[in-house]
Amino acid sequence: MSVPAETVLPAGQSLGFRLRRRLLYLVQHHWRGLVLVIPFGWLLIFFLAPFFIVLKISVAEAIIASPPFTPMIDWVSDGIMHVRIVIDNYAYLWEDDLYVNTYLNSIKISTISTILCLLLGYPIAYAIVRSSHTTKHILLMLIILPFWTSFLLRVYAWMGILADQGLINDFIRWLGYEPIRLLYTQTAVYIGIVYTYVPFMILPLYANMEKLDWELLEAAADLGARPMTTFFTITLPMTLPGIIAGSLLVFIPATGEYVIPDLLGGGNVLMIGRVLYNEFNANVDWPVASAVAIALLLVLVLPMMLYQHIQGKQVEGK
């Protein structure tokens, strides 16, 4: 099977032949490694390259030109290279209360939304796992079904429901009470985010609970644990990986969410996605917008690293 790396070739063999020989060797001996070319290539082209472009823009200065930022490298003359790195944009983010507050507000909203999704999703996932085989498939289908409609359409539908003249307020008026303001409030944003992201909580939790050995719960009961104690000492620790996976799947996109706070929160709820949009389009300040994006990435990378760490421990545990 093996072709030695340096085969002694008879003299006069063409370079093309040797190249083909070399390639064959690579494929035969490193095909496992070659398989990885696809995912790594994907990450390189669609994640790492754009990341460095954005990083590069974030350390430039805004100018009125096209593109609207200064180049990083200037060739002055006679082979003298002028590299310009401006960290002012980051300092600006830190100094301006608007950005800090927006970050904090984004994190607050996504944290509370994640907790709400967990409180709502956990019992739903539990009920799905515990239901009979046929019901289980119907329920899972119902969880996935909303994805078949455009996300934007669903958010617009919520505008109709939450508006001053919307469904909820019509009902409140019909009951004879004063209508309440829902649309363009923080509450509306929470409703929108929880509604949109709760499936991302339910599905990993479901996948995790599906593997749970229910005999462990019987064993706990047998040893004298009441249902509540069983839940906190067995079920909860056993489903922790599902809780973490679901929470990250909700927390990360919710932090950078733009459409929901814009449509349901109006101008009243500031989230980082909206600030980013404004910097790019209204202010045409690409460097600051890029700095905002990079800072957001850092905020999100931390929980992701935490997840990686816990997953690593899980694998080690098995």
Next chain:
Amino acid sequence: MSQPVNYNDRPWLDPEAEPFIKVQSVSKHFGDFTAVDSVDLEIYKGELFSLLGGSGCGKTTLLRMLAGFETPSSGSIVIDGVNMNNVPPYERPVNMMFQSYALFPHMTVENNVAYGLKRDGVARSEIDRRVADMLSMVELTQFAKRKPHQLSGGQRQRVALARALVKQPKVLLLDEPLGALDKRLRDQTQYELMNIQERLGVTFVVVTHDQEEAMTLSTRIAVMDAGRFMQIGTPTEIYEFPNSRLVAEFIGNANMFEGRVTENGPDHVAIEGKNPKCDFYIDHGMSIAEGTKVWIALRPEKIRISKEKPANGGINSVRGMVHDIGYLGGTSTYRVQVGDGHLVEITSTNQSRPKDVNPPIDWDEEVFLHWEPSSSVVLTK
């Protein structure tokens, strides 16, 4: 029979003993399926009682009803004088050792064993002491800090046992306790279980499909089939005096002969065999009407095989041809063809030496089988 009976070992014979567990006409239905069909059972304190049967016979369902994981569809279960029907599992004085062991994977061995004591609010120092005692009893002290996945099958089994025993339950339920162990470990663990049971005096109820396991472990066995008890008795009673063909065939091997009663004497019955055509004479006390169609069960080790014709004139004896010989070291199993193609199994201990004068029995040789009048059992169902 004139000697006084020692009831300590056999409390079920004592007319004054009060059963510890009373199962009273308990049934369990799952939809249309009847898992347990109106069974009655009395288990006494300190017994090691086995529920024996094939898969789907209802033994596990019955055990789960004792543990409280299933509620009887009808009937009642009384443990130590308390009706358990409305008592949830976490309030029952029983503990269970699961077939899968159901050890908590996220807890150390120590915490697994301590789990039950913590739920009872036992003081920390008391928990530590009892867990340490229990772990030393099952010889797992040095594994206290390990997680279950770092243990071997046998070690996990002992953790499960320690966890179930540490609360000093009145009854310990064991679901196929040795099922997941290999043969050698099984034999060893079997005797360990018996020692522990004897030492602690806890009542054990064991579910098993392995008749050998049931025979060695138990004080009494209940043989189950299709949700009902076929027979309840000591291992000896069940082996020597099975009450039906099913029990005779389930417990150990048995040769079955069909026949008809020809004579019903005061201390014996004579039966004419159908295939092979031979006369059976049975001398232990029974009375069956003449002409009744019966089955005769004969254990392989109770038949003698020889090349000479026995002297008793053809009664309890049959001629045949050796069909197969299985040499098992300590014993040999012969399969002898008698009558019209009927194969009879005979087990005999190997006492011959290589230098014996008499050549051993060989394939396709003509042999004579015979047995004592007390060896066979007559079954009517």
